[in-house]
Amino acid sequence: MIKDLETEIGYHFHNISLLQNALTHSSYANERWHNSLLSNERLEFLGDSILGMLVADYLYRNFPDRPEGELTRMRADMVCENTLAEIAHQLDLGRHLLLQPALRRRLRAARTLDTQGHRGTQGVHGLRALGGPGRHGGLCGHGLRCRGG
Numbered sequence: 650m651i652k653d654l655e656t657e658i659g660y661h662f663h664n665i666s667l668l669q670n671a672l673t674h675s676s677y678a679n680e681r682w683h684n685s686l687l688s689n690e691r692l693e694f695l696g697d698s699i700l701g702m703l704v705a706d707y708l709y710r711n712f713p714d715r716p717e718g719e720l721t722r723m724r725a726d727m728v729c730e731n732t733l734a735e736i737a738h739q740l741d742l743g744r745h746l747l748l749q750p751a752l753r754r755r756l757r758a759a760r761t762l763d764t765q766g767h768r769g770t771q772g773v774h775g776l777r778a779l780g781g782p783g784r785h786g787g788l789c790g791h792g793l794r795c796r797g798g
Contacts, residue, residue: 654745667692676749700728
């Protein structure tokens with residue numbers, strides 16, 4: 650599983666235990682170890698801040714003629730849940746997440762929503778916990794913008 654992910658994104662992780670933590674959903678950690686601190690939630694908290702900082706730095710350096718308000722809107726569009734869900738979907742990140750079996754079944758059953766343009770957001774948690782998609786092209790390289798929120 651780990652090697653597959655590394656191959657798919659073209660990056661070798663040096664701290665495998667940190668990666669495993671990033672890919673562990675709270676449902677799995679609670680059921681398996683009765684300890685939500687072993688889930689990706691704390692890393693997601695950190696990853697949200699890192700991702701916001703990296704995107705802000707990118708926008709600041711690459712759009713010197715844009716005012717602060719426009720840069721803020723651009724950053725919000727780039728780090729919104731819809732954008733991150735699209736990137737997680739492109740990376741098929743949800744396949745690598747450790748989820749409680751019942752939750753995985755519910756998500757599989759809900760895949761019919763994908764055909765209607767809605768995406769599940771479970772992969773977003775892993776993406777945020779990994780610090781965003783910067784290691785494989787960055788948000789800006791994807792040209793994605795948030796649609797509707």
